[in-house]
Amino acid sequence: MEITIDKNSGYCFGVEFAIQMAEDEMATGEPLYCLGDIVHNSMEVERLAAKGLKIINHDQLKELSNCKVLIRAHGEPPETYQLALDNNIELVDASCxxxxxxQNRVKASFDSIDSKDGQIVIYGQHGHAEVIGLTGQTGDKAIVITGEQDLDTIDFSKPVTLYSQTTKSTQGFYKMKDLIEERIKAAGGTPDESFDYNDSICRQVSNREPQLRKFSKEVDVVVFVSGKKSSNGKALYGVCKQENERSYFVENENEIEESWIRSTDKIGICGATSTPMWLMEQVKSYIQTHAWA
Incomplete structure (x- = not known):
């Protein structure tokens, strides 16, 4: 049995930066709160919690004062910064x-088109932390679309400026872009005049799609390791599944099923931008020491 971990998988720069900042702050011995899960991976969240990182939500933030709070890589809307100022909270800003x-581009676009009755549209996941931070730049006036079913929330007789959550699928973004152009034409408009689209997907994320397609074809079985909350994880797992039907999504080694793997298989282990390398190594060790080997 041959087991390979995809060398391109693992933390993106933003997540790695946030976790390093958290560990550096905790090393001082001072209490540190984190606004939301620092990364969409429960195993890593548990590891850092054991070191003293306290996860809080926005309601709990309102009750705090005179303390340190870490802003994770996803970023935050302007009201979070104002609340911290009001409550004398020191922010450790690990925004990617x-x-x-x-965020700055979205705010500039909104300031430019709001007086012209234009619309900021964000291709992203409803309720995702990054999307909340982006819509916050527009006073929550931005329209969030996840799929074709959301396009009816846009007024195609008015100007549209489209952005994307940084971790969404490139293919999905351009599909939405094409559908919006079709809707504008159907409404009697001209896309060249009333539509501006901005591919704001992180290239460190989007470049993993072609890499994963190649990796998935080179092995018999793909074990994709990711937190279930990870938007990026769901998208990249879909890429693996397209290329290799024997692709399986697991949060940790305990979810691996014996029926998935044969002793003669070539196995590939990969993960999301929120998947720590130590967890993929743990999955590899589990498979190596299991009865399949």
Whole structure:
């Protein structure tokens, strides 16, 4: 049995940066709160919680004062910063630079088109932390679309500016872009005049799609390791499944089923941008020491 871990899988820069900042802050011995799960991977969240990281939600943040709170890579809307200022909370800002740049672009676009009755549309997952931060730049006026069923929320007789959550599928974004152009034409408009689209998907994320397609074809079985909350994980697992029917999604080694693997299989282990390398190594060790071997 041959087992290979995809060398391109594992943390993206933004997630790695946030976790390192959390560990550095906790090393000082001061209490550290984190606004939401620091990463969409329960195994990593549990590891950091054991070191003292306290996960809180936005309601709990309102009750805090005179403490340190970490903002994770997904970023936050402006009201979070104002609340911290009001409550004398020191923010450890681990927002991903790519996300921060996108927030600034969305705000600039909104400020530019709001007076012209234009619409900011964000292709992303409803309720996702990054999307909440992006819509916050528009006073929550941005329209969020996840699929074709959401297009009816857009007024195609008015100007549209489209952005994407940084971790969405490139293929999905361009499908939405094409559908919006079709709707504008159907409404009697001209896309060149009333539609501006911005591919704001992180290239560190989007470049993993072609890499994973190649990796999935080279093995008999794909074991994809990711947190169930990870939007990026769901998208990348879908890529693996398209290329290799014997692709399986697991959160940890305990979810691996014996029927998936044969002793003669070539096995590939990969994961999302929120999957730690130590967890993929743990999955590899489990398979190596199991009866399949």
């Amino acid at each position: 630079p790519v996300v921060l740049k996108l």
